[in-house]
Amino acid sequence: MPDLPDSSRPDRFDLSTYLKAQRAVLDQALNDFIRRHFSDSRLNAAMKYSLMASGKRLRPVLCLAAAETVGNINNNTTNNITNDVIQTACAIEMIHTYSLIHDDLPAMDDDDLRRGNPTCHIQFDEATAILAGDALLTLAFEILSRNASATAAPAEMKLKIMHLIAAAAGHKGMIEGQMRDIEAENTPLPLDALKHLHYLKTGALIEAAVVSGALLAGGDGKSIEQLRIYANHIGLAFQVTDDILNVEGDAELMGKATGTDASRHKATYPGLLGLEKSKAFASDLVNNALHALEIFGNKADSLAAIARYVITRNR
Amino acid sequence: MPDLPDSSRPDRFDLSTYLKAQRAVLDQALNDFIRRHFSDSRLNAAMKYSLMASGKRLRPVLCLAAAETVGNINNNTTNNITNDVIQTACAIEMIHTYSLIHDDLPAMDDDDLRRGNPTCHIQFDEATAILAGDALLTLAFEILSRNASATAAPAEMKLKIMHLIAAAAGHKGMIEGQMRDIEAENTPLPLDALKHLHYLKTGALIEAAVVSGALLAGGDGKSIEQLRIYANHIGLAFQVTDDILNVEGDAELMGKATGTDASRHKATYPGLLGLEKSKAFASDLVNNALHALEIFGNKADSLAAIARYVITRNR
Numbered sequence: 322m323p324d325l326p327d328s329s330r331p332d333r334f335d336l337s338t339y340l341k342a343q344r345a346v347l348d349q350a351l352n353d354f355i356r357r358h359f360s361d362s363r364l365n366a367a368m369k370y371s372l373m374a375s376g377k378r379l380r381p382v383l384c385l386a387a388a389e390t391v392g393n394i395n396n397n398t399t400n401n402i403t404n405d406v407i408q409t410a411c412a413i414e415m416i417h418t419y420s421l422i423h424d425d426l427p428a429m430d431d432d433d434l435r436r437g438n439p440t441c442h443i444q445f446d447e448a449t450a451i452l453a454g455d456a457l458l459t460l461a462f463e464i465l466s467r468n469a470s471a472t473a474a475p476a477e478m479k480l481k482i483m484h485l486i487a488a489a490a491g492h493k494g495m496i497e498g499q500m501r502d503i504e505a506e507n508t509p510l511p512l513d514a515l516k517h518l519h520y521l522k523t524g525a526l527i528e529a530a531v532v533s534g535a536l537l538a539g540g541d542g543k544s545i546e547q548l549r550i551y552a553n554h555i556g557l558a559f560q561v562t563d564d565i566l567n568v569e570g571d572a573e574l575m576g577k578a579t580g581t582d583a584s585r586h587k588a589t590y591p592g593l594l595g596l597e598k599s600k601a602f603a604s605d606l607v608n609n610a611l612h613a614l615e616i617f618g619n620k621a622d623s624l625a626a627i628a629r630y631v632i633t634r635n636r
Numbered sequence: 637m638p639d640l641p642d643s644s645r646p647d648r649f650d651l652s653t654y655l656k657a658q659r660a661v662l663d664q665a666l667n668d669f670i671r672r673h674f675s676d677s678r679l680n681a682a683m684k685y686s687l688m689a690s691g692k693r694l695r696p697v698l699c700l701a702a703a704e705t706v707g708n709i710n711n712n713t714t715n716n717i718t719n720d721v722i723q724t725a726c727a728i729e730m731i732h733t734y735s736l737i738h739d740d741l742p743a744m745d746d747d748d749l750r751r752g753n754p755t756c757h758i759q760f761d762e763a764t765a766i767l768a769g770d771a772l773l774t775l776a777f778e779i780l781s782r783n784a785s786a787t788a789a790p791a792e793m794k795l796k797i798m799h800l801i802a803a804a805a806g807h808k809g810m811i812e813g814q815m816r817d818i819e820a821e822n823t824p825l826p827l828d829a830l831k832h833l834h835y836l837k838t839g840a841l842i843e844a845a846v847v848s849g850a851l852l853a854g855g856d857g858k859s860i861e862q863l864r865i866y867a868n869h870i871g872l873a874f875q876v877t878d879d880i881l882n883v884e885g886d887a888e889l890m891g892k893a894t895g896t897d898a899s900r901h902k903a904t905y906p907g908l909l910g911l912e913k914s915k916a917f918a919s920d921l922v923n924n925a926l927h928a929l930e931i932f933g934n935k936a937d938s939l940a941a942i943a944r945y946v947i948t949r950n951r
Binding site for chain 2: 359462483
């Protein structure tokens with residue numbers, strides 16, 4: 322894996338404890354929702370199966386961390402992590418989960434294993450997996466559009482956030498990225514096209530997660546702009562690291578097969594740049610992300626630690 | 637087909653001209669959107685292919701007609717058909733189209749023909765069809781969440797409408813209906829379960845189309861309640877008629893295969909009740925729908941004519 326990027330910021334932040342706490346908040350919110358709204362239908366079982374698999378929860382944690390960063394955490398409260406932020410984070414995780422379910426389908430990447438478990442269409446069946454994905458996507462928007470009067474954020478803000486999430490997830494964002502990824506099999510894609518593909522496929526929703534958390538916590542224009550730069554850099558770093566892990570990662574740790582990019586003749590950063598230059602590229606991206614956080618001082622410790630984690634993770 | 641239902645309301649309304657005009661409004665709005673927002677990507681081509689196929693546009697026409705019905709059309713303007721109503725109608729048609737694309741997939745109903753044309757996965761391929769469906773669903777919510785300040789409806793109203801559409805289309809509505817439909821193959825479903833399945837699969841989104849149009853046009857509680865009754869009755873009548881057409885319809889006129897229900901051993905109204913009783917049932921449903929419209933007087937002429945059309949159509 323790449324070396325830890327240089328940074329003037331001392332890394333005393335305990336990311337492991339932080340991630341554990343944030344994931345607990347998210348899992349509790351998701352479980353609460355499931356308990357109140359899911360039945361014992363096959364459809365709900367498949368939705369729950371994929372949603373509650375042991376994922377990294379990167380996008381929703383980023384949403385919470387961005388809200389903390391722009392919010393007033395100096396007074397030692399976490400009241401800027403409102404219920405709206407948590408619900409938005411959960412909705413984004415639902416969108417991410419639906420995209421994994423559909424990407425794993427036989428007609429797409431045809432993967433049998435995800436997060437160490439059978440993929441949804443293997444555990445259930447293909448029709449159920451398609452519908453579970455559709456339902457998680459729809460549920461995300463059902464949650465995002467819940468009655469504003471019951472919560473803190475004004476309706477205008479909720480609409481704005483729904484719109485940016487829908488745009489990031491849609492035909493000019495994540496879905497177009499997945500389409501290009503499929504089209505790019507057996508096609509020698511140049512570096513710029515590969516970067517843009519990954520911005521669409523992964524970066525856009527990561528950016529939406531960060532920006533929506535920051536907007537809900539009252540972030541101003543300058544804060545949002547810096548966080549957008551941060552998100553774009555870690556989004557790309559995440560994908561470069563994914564490619565590196567696909568070459569030299571431990572399949573058991575990762576809970577999915579490695580070496581699959583090469584066998585599919587997909588353009589990858591290691592394929593285009595070589596392994597060492599890919600690691601240096603990921604490291605540069607993270608340094609740029611850290612630089613974008615400087616205006617927030619130590620309020621951005623969690624986001625900074627996540628940026629470093631993105632390229633040092635082993636799964 | 638069933639006899640025209642009895643009704644004290646004289647049917648002098650020219651439905652054919654009305655449908656032509658409303659479909660032209662919708663097609664223009666959809667084409668405008670496509671021209672401004674679609675590229676020449678394969679994904680956009682597949683979305684456009686299915687969205688602009690020659691469908692009945694039943695749901696969006698109902699949305700427009702419901703807005704007319706509760707709006708003040710006595711002053712001979714159509715200004716209650718605001719841009720919001722048209723955009724909402726278009727979004728609902730996108731959701732309906734996505735559901736058809738996914739329902740037609742090999743893992744689901746495995747249909748090659750839809751509206752007289754090759755289904756999306758036949759014309760393109762399976763991966764593209766899955767993504768085109770995902771993208772149309774996401775685009776519907778992107779459109780519904782567009783900046784309220786640019787349009788007439790307040791943000792609270794837009795949120796409310798998004799929420800009811802998402803709920804109707806989701807895991808407690810349309811998608812659960814499709815799941816049950818698949819589970820019901822080769823299963824002798826009793827009449828009540830079949831009715832509920834169809835409420836979920838077809839009725840819920842029809843209801844959402846009618847109610848959202850009426851809400852945007854300022855419908856009061858009593859109007860919404862009556863329109864909900866109307867929608868539920870025509871939704872079920874629509875499905876009963878679909879089953880009847882599957883037995884005795886003209887495959888060429890319908891643009892899809894007939895006799896498929898029997899070969900799939902699906903529970904149907906003709907199967908459970910016989911053909912004649914099914915026709916009488918559909919006729920009763922439409923009479924109940926017409927009864928629910930009485931409070932609107934001749935303002936509801938379009939909705940009444942659509943109710944009659946639902947069971948007299950031949951495709």
